[in-house]
Amino acid sequence: MNQASSTIVWFRDDLRVADNPALCAAMASGPTTALFILDEQSPGVRPLGGAAKWWLHHALNELRESLAGLGVPLLLRRGAAAEVLRGLLAADGISTMHWNRRYGGAERAVDAAAKKLATDAGLEAHSHAGTxxxxxxxxxxxxxxxxxxxxxxxxxxxxxxxRPVLDRPEAQEPVTTELTSEKLDDWGLLPSAPDWSHGLAAAWVPGxxxxxxxxxxxxxxxxxxxxxxxxxxxxxxxxxxxxxxxxxxxxxxxxxxxxxxxxxxxxxxxxxxxxxxxxxxxxxxxxxxxxxYPDLATRNLRSEFDAFDWAWPGSSVNRGPEETTAARHFKAWCDGSTGYGLVDAGMKQLWETGWMHNRVRMVTASFLVKNLGIHWQVGEEWFWDTLVDADAASNPANWQWVAGCGADASPFVRVFNPLLQAKKFDPHGSYIDRFVPYSKVDQMVDLMASRARALDSLARMKETPPAETGT
Missing domain, CATH: 1.25.40.80 (Serine Threonine Protein Phosphatase 5, Tetratricopeptide repeat)
Structure with a gap:
């Protein structure tokens, strides 16, 4: 027979049933209901990119089926987490909450507020190390x-x-809950008009x-x-x-x-x-x-790079010829029409499949930041929107690594030459031929001249006095 739930396990970036500390602890403490909140409203929480939303839709469908096999229903709610939880925790019979910890600054603030909500309501709240x-x-x-x-x-x-690896928990008797779930299809996570996800579906099975x-x-x-x-x-x-x-x-x-x-x-x-x-x-x-460093996606870890003269396509400050050139270059980079086969193949692979080979990620990022002189944040935001694996830590950290302004960064003077990289790592040209088989695009910049401009910018940055800080 069905049983009423006494425990909620809150899923976030841990969409699995095996080796899941929060799920195991929740099911050990009593009849359990699972919860996923699509929170793009809490202060500082970064909204998902388009490719990530596609992945999440399909991953939640699979998670729902896996949890059903354990007798655990999955509730879906959308909104600021504190507001959603305030209503759920008031439900009769709920006594305990479990979740796996998150580490971004905004997410930690959300979780701290959730724990306070639970304890103020007389509930137990337990966080776990699972990610x-x-x-x-x-x-x-x-x-x-x-x-x-x-x-x-x-x-x-x-x-x-x-920590020890945890087994998949044993199934419980199916739970009955009066709590309502939103419909996943109503969230509009899948692209439409147009549906650009066919390449993603051909490349991946989320879950x-x-x-x-x-x-x-x-x-x-x-x-x-x-x-x-x-x-x-x-x-x-x-x-x-x-x-x-x-x-x-x-x-x-x-x-x-x-x-x-x-x-x-x-x-x-x-x-x-x-x-x-x-x-x-x-x-x-x-x-x-x-x-x-919670502002990893928006601030140079090496503050001396604040003086570097990177271009910002679409900037509302500079509308002169340099801004126009940067916008044109950025669009060509996004479209995979720079005239450099390895860069263009990588950008085409990204758009078609939501993923790019790591070696090519470094080459495309270096080309944008150093040969085109465009700020790394612009590229990071494009990757955030188009990668199915867009990760709040790895994405900005790796962009800063390539740009030379991050922790343990590649020296700025290391400029990846896309022609030499292609010769070394795609020696038969099969990767390039797969994604840009008939490319006849002119090379938009001269590699040697653009590299020299980048190094000149680096020299000017080093000559710039450090900004004064307030007391």
Whole structure:
């Protein structure tokens, strides 16, 4: 027989049922109802991009089915989280809430308000560690500061004990709830007029099941050669697990432990497996940065770059020839019509599939920031809108890395040459031919001249006195 719910588990970026600490704790404490809030109204919360909304729609459909198999109904609500929760927590019979912690500044404020709402209403509220390898405040230097360089962060993280991987919880008796759920189709997450998502649907199946299938492929076919194959966009040599990790279809601890087992069983695959594990730690490093620098997406971590003369397409301040050129260049970059095959192929891949190979991400970002002289925030916002794996920490941290203004950043003088990069990493031209097979576009800028302009801008920045700060 059905039972009334006494516990709510609040899903966010953890859309899975296996190795989910909040879900396991909730179901252990009593009959459970799941909740997902589409919150784009709380102060500071960044609205999802178009590709991410497409992914979320399909991921929630799959999560609903998985939870139903556990006897857990899924409620969907839209609005500012505090307002939604204020109404839900007043329902009869609800005694406990569980969720996995988030680490962005705005999200932490939302969660703190949620905990206060629950405790003020006489309810228990429990948060859990379920989205990173380690909490950002636990990976610190010897003098208790956050790391700004990756390698010592990597070494310190590995010395910390990992939480245990949790099994999928046992099914409960189906729950009956009088709480109403909104209809997912009414949220309008899927594109229409026009529907540009056909390429995304051909490339991806959002959800936990597909993510686990892909992890199996990674273990069997990719991890061993990952150290060398990851740089080749013309082959299937990367994990392609970024979206699964961003949406929490796989927990990073489970992926880490799975790769650790491979190291023990297949030592001949050690080099590639360790390189893949290093990428998992880089993800934690980015989140560590966002936790300590909540304005990561809008402010240079290296403040001296505030004086760099990047262009802002569409700026309301500058409407002269430079602004017009920047706008034209930015549009060509977005459209994949710069005349440089590797850049254009990457931008076409992004638009068609909602994803881009990591090596090509670095090349396209470098081209925008250094050859076209356009501010990294402009590119970061475009990626945020078009990537299915758009991640609030990794996206800005990686853009700042390429731009030279971030933590442990690539030196600004390192300018990726798209012609040399294509020759080295797409030697047969098959990646470029796949996405821009008949491109006859003129090259919009001269690589050597634009590189020289970028380095001149860097020199002028270094000559600029630091801005005075108030007291």
């Amino acid at each position: 990173l390898l380690h909490e950002p405040w636990t990976v610190l230097t010897q003098d208790s500061r956050n790391f700004k360089v990756f390698t010592p962060f990597f070494n310190a993280l590995q010395r910390l004990p990992m 936990e099941a597909a993510a686990r299938d892909r992890l199996g492929v990674v273990l069997e076919e990719i991890a061993g050669d990952y150290a060398t194959s990851r740089d080749r966009p013309d082959t299937d040599g990367t994990s392609r697990l970024s979206a699964a990790l961003r949406w929490g279809h796989l927990g990073p601890v489970e992926v880490w432990e799975t790769l650790s087992r491979m190291l023990r069983v297949h030592p001949e695959r050690a080099e590639g497996t360790r390189a893949l594990m290093r990428q998992l730690v880089w993800r934690d490093f980015c989140w560590n940065l966002l936790y300590h």
